[in-house]
Amino acid sequence: MTATSRELADELMDCVPLMMRTIRTEMRSHREAGLSVAQFRALLFIRRHPAASLSQVADHLGLTLPSTSEMIENLVQRGFVSRNEVKENRRQVQLELTPSGSAMLSSAQELTINRLAQTLKVLTAAEKEQALIILKKLQNIFE
Numbered sequence: 527m528t529a530t531s532r533e534l535a536d537e538l539m540d541c542v543p544l545m546m547r548t549i550r551t552e553m554r555s556h557r558e559a560g561l562s563v564a565q566f567r568a569l570l571f572i573r574r575h576p577a578a579s580l581s582q583v584a585d586h587l588g589l590t591l592p593s594t595s596e597m598i599e600n601l602v603q604r605g606f607v608s609r610n611e612v613k614e615n616r617r618q619v620q621l622e623l624t625p626s627g628s629a630m631l632s633s634a635q636e637l638t639i640n641r642l643a644q645t646l647k648v649l650t651a652a653e654k655e656q657a658l659i660i661l662k663k664l665q666n667i668f669e
Contacts, residue, residue, distance in 0.1 A: 552641050562597075564589070568583050568586075568601065569627055572623055573628065578621050
C-alpha cells in the first residue's frame with residue numbers, strides 16, 4: 527500500500543496533538559513549584575524568542591498587556607526573567623531568561639526527554655532509525 531500525502535496529513539493531524547499533549551504534560555510536571563502554567567508558557571516563549579517584547583508574549587498567551595506585564599514582573603522578581611530597555615525606544619522592553627530561568631527550563635526539558643525515551647523503548651532499533659530520519663525530514667519541511 528502506498529500512502530498519499532493526504533493520508534499522511536490526516537495521520538499527522540491525529541498523532542501530533544497526542545504527542546504534544548504528552549510533551550506539555552511532562553514539561554509542566556517538572557516546572558518550579560508555584561509557577562503557573564501561563565508563567566511556564568511565557569518562559570518557554572521567551573526562550574524560543576530571545577529579546578521578545580511584552581506584546582509578543584501577551585499575543586502568544588492570549589492575555590492583555592496589563593495581565594502579561596504583571597505576570598512578567600512576578601517572573602522578574604523570582605529571578606527567571608530580566609527586562610532590558612530598548613535604547614531607541616525607552617518605553618519598550620526586551621525580555622530574556624536569566625541563568626536561573628534557563629536552568630529551570632533546561633532541567634524540565636531534560637527530564638521530559640528522559641521520560642519520552644522511556645516511552646519510545648517499545649520501538650525496535652530499525653523503527654527508531656526510520657522515525658528519526660522521517661522526523662528530521664519533517665522538521666526541514668516545516669521550518
